[in-house]
Amino acid sequence: MTGLHERHLAVSPEWLALYYRHPLELTHGEGRHVWDADGNRYLDFFGGILTTMTAHALPEVTKAVTEQAGRIIHSSTLYLNRPMVEMAERIATLSGIPDARVFFTTSGTEANDTALLLATAYRRSNQILAMRNSYHGRSFSTVSITGNQAWSPTSLSPLQTLYVHGGVRSRGPYAELSDERFIQACVADLEDLLGHTRRPAALIAEPVQGVGGFTSPPDGLFAAFREVLDRHGVLWISDEVQTGWGRTGDHFWGWQAHAEHGPPDILTFAKGIGNGMSVGGVVARAEVMNCLDANSISTFGGSPITMAASLANLSYLLEHDLQGNARRVGGLLIERLRGVTAASPAVREVRGRGLMIGIELVRPGTDEADPEAAAAVLEAARAGGLLIGKGGGHSTSVLRIAPPLTLTVAEAEEGAAILADALHAAG
Template sequence: MPIELPPCDHTPSPYSGPSKAELLERRKAVLNQGIFLLYKEPFMPVEGHMQYLWDETGRRYLDCFGGICTVSVGHCHPEVTAALSAQAQLIQHAPTCYLHPTVVEYAEKLAATFPDPLNRVYFVNSGSEANDLAILMARLHTGHHEILSLRNCYHGGNAVGMALTSHHTWKYAVPPMPGFQHLKAPHPVWGPIPYDAPDAGKQYAEEVADLIKFGTSGKVAAYIAEPIQGVGGAVPYPADYLTHAYAHVREAGGVCIADEVQTGFGRTGTNFWGFQNYEVIPDIVVMAKSIGNGFPLAAVVTTDEIASHMTGRIHFNTFGGDPLAMAQGMATLDIMLRDNTMALSKTIGDQLIAGLTLLKDKYPVIADVRGSGLILGVEFVQDGQPASAFTADFFERCKDHGLIVGKGGLHGSVIRLKPPMCLTPADADFLIEVFSEVLSELS
């Protein structure tokens, strides 16, 4: 008997476009071959409403990947759509070298979500651009060159993003940019130090001090880390890890950058920004994805002092601060704050963790259930090795049952859950039921 999705009062419009087979052939003929499709049988969503997607046949799915952690308050949220439409009827483009109210109003609201002294905003279009800009700011401010990032991280697909990223699957065989080094990272399954060990965070952070001593001049420009590694498989750190890591970096003259592209905007359920869960304050914060609920939008937030170095030359982003992006971003943030999507993420996340942990107790293939709020990972291991093939089958079968999830980790052995932050308890029950059914099928 098929597992039924919770009721939904939205009726999708009939689809009248090209067939999946026709569209696939046209795509193959014109798009760059490096642009991949996730599923063996391609998924073709043609309409979305809040946490749900409909394919070309009219079948409904629960979206628990959010367009790669990007749709935050819901697909086609009516208030976000209305704000974008209203702005589009007034002026569709105004660069930041003109004066326009929307960019100022949104920057004020966004900056107000940060602790002091983080108060200066620079808008760009993507997380990759934001990380590139953050590295530039760090080097200008410190006068140093060396950048440290963690193994298993992902920070973007441009040149700087690939230099920061430490996953061979996301790096091309071209000469790497100089000045980037990668630290051994904490990991609850594969790391050498159990997270519940005394001083686990301090011990892991010794890697930062050692690399600075042996791999650099002793001075660094920056250390960048995601509060929870996203593409790496929803990997958090021991509670005091960032405290010690930040201290080592600052002692070497560097600044600390928090990549909040996937963890930001209350998704962890306990704080609006992921770094706050570790009781640290970075010098620079980058954000994207959830910020625009699907619109190309990102930002870098930093201090007065660090931002002031940008005045030394002309620097400009054509679409950063664009009125359309600002309208969508501001509407998204207003909904997050009004509806307290952070608290909802905590409630639903706790429900999912409880249900997934019960499945872990029943199925040994689940090695770990981890994360916080609505950024979760389920890691599969067989015979002491990453269960890549099992995870690939699991991933496909979830779609067959009407559930869209993500997949990550270096070996593709982690199921990633990063849905829109409007899931209901009934949606969470559906996810657990699908996981249980698929585990039963594959076991």
């Protein structure tokens, strides 16, 4: 055990998770690579949990942060803030939500917490619909709506939460149905649920479930849900903390795979937009955003320095078509991973879209999740010079792959080869 690890354990909560038997201290990064305190170099396929969205030490972002820090770092929302207004204008336009208003926070947890406050105040209801296998943050309210038991440490809650089918396509009671019948069954379940409840405020859903193992429903499910929700006056909150900004390749936002009936009422974002700076936020149409009847501010949300970083990061992403790169290189990476895992009895499924890919591991010959194998592959990948993540329903048996969106074809090939060797070594 390293000295830093010992010091960490002495002052940190026991529930604060660390990867690896011998945890890493990352000291610096460049592009798609990071280095540890021992000088080892790694290809980064996880980006600090999908947060280093474009690249490590991206010059445009570093320059924007340095220049803003030389002017003013902090002011709070009590004062006019030009970078915050400029960023809000860009996000309002990109969101697709009409007459949009934007509120900035410091994290995805806080963004979802704010969305829940807005929805419950607007609808005058503390009842929330959420998806099974979901994850929405670590605050008291977001833990209470998380449908993944491994990340929900208490059942105490200010909200009444009811869980809906549909977030996991290949497991559960509807797994054997066709996509069309799967959607029909999930809609029927939602209709039945709404027939037994009082005035739900909102349905909150990740278009692709992140912590849940990069699972997703067939395209169109949330559009079908929207028809039902609209009839009952229930809001739709799209949690885009992991799916926003083009990561899925096909779309800029995850909700656009379900766009038949237009954008969500509320959209939340965080992680990648700051490329490592603490940025989150909520977008909602004015009627919903303005429903609160008390004053509020944000001390740190929308700070000048995080907004400067976000503006530079967003400009780089759009100017270099990183959504298109996610589609092209991500598509290649998914096919390579399917190829190298095709003969492995431990791999149940390779799934995902763009640069958001999951490899689900099971005990050979069964459909039983194998978290021990996932942990072993994580270690073997690190030994081979590759950092990945893990997640999944009630056990962390899914390898999570989400590199920065500037990933090159050569790096995708290299990462796939390392993963193939790691799966072989761990098997």
